[in-house]
Amino acid sequence: MKYQEIFAEYFPFWNNLSASERDFLCQSTTEEHFEKEQSVHDNLGCSGLYIVKKGRLRLYMLSEDGKEITLYRLMAGDICMLSASCVVQSITFDVFVDAEEPSDCYCISGPAFASVSDRVPEVKIFALEKAVDRFSDVMWIMQQIVFMSMDKRLAIFLLDEMAATGSDAITMTHEQIARHLGTAREVVSRMLKHMAADGGIEVTRKCINITDKKKLRDIAK
């Protein structure tokens, strides 16, 4: 059956499931394509468990007045568990997920995965561990927000972005970067100007070129 081989790679518990459980999960799976900036998951509902096949998703918090802060990104091969709140019921907070690039995902129905995880402890443990992994990511972001100056956070963001895309040219607007960091565009523009004057980056209208990684790393340190 379709997906069997793929899931065997992603799930360490796959071969310990019964054939009927494996079939059930495969039948509860769809392939979904998301355009750039399309919403993948947008409320407390149980959208299901996403496996990113291609592209990049962004998980973020959103305030009532539209302010955002990016918690982490999901790249090809990553599994998004926080969008499946019916699997990990102790998750009682809202997160939002968008596609940052055109993305292809496998989506396993939340209730289907939950019903298997309720019967098979190994599956439950897998789901909970995936959630706790992200707890560590979120704590790192929180540490940045609480304890670091904005220029340090911006330098870390640019270096992470460079690592994620494999390119020295970051094609994001100041507005987009500001949304990731939960701050105002003006703040980002001002700091980019300073960094450019310092020789670490070059700023054009829609693109930031990292010209001196070491300088950025010094700020980030």
Next chain:
Amino acid sequence: MKYQEIFAEYFPFWNNLSASERDFLCQSTTEEHFEKEQSVHDNLGCSGLYIVKKGRLRLYMLSEDGKEITLYRLMAGDICMLSASCVVQSITFDVFVDAEEPSDCYCISGPAFASVSDRVPEVKIFALEKAVDRFSDVMWIMQQIVFMSMDKRLAIFLLDEMAATGSDAITMTHEQIARHLGTAREVVSRMLKHMAADGGIEVTRKCINITDKKKLRDIAK
């Protein structure tokens, strides 16, 4: 054996453990007393799993330059799992735990609990669920930090403190409140002065009296 009855209350899995596993956990337990402000857990090491019998613990993050932010409190009956990083290995961040009041705790050795949780899936699931529960608490704090103004956060803090202690008089210094919120004492003093002028609270040297809960709730809303 000592602790058997107590643990049967705290752990839904207790009666499914073998007699030897139950004995092993009881033998790996100590009772510990902490004075007010004494450190309970202070680094990435595996201090063990604490059950608060009496008193109050505070879990917080600490920056390199000594800045703090309180993530949540543990009251009588609560279980502290984040201090047992050998049980939940995907926890890779540092948290610190202090006693806020003279406190008595049961402490189960981390490696002992981990060895049982590695053998018994139900125990592993319990530990992971406790950790994920706290993920939700931390996200709520993060939402406050990122999206709320400091006066709103202070009002929420005072109302929570009132609920936790059951008293209208909050006997904390401005410095202590500032540390909870990860801000400067001056900021807290200025805001308390505004709130007092507004008639919601009365401020004395070492104590804040909440005189009008509704006013505070309006700020917090």
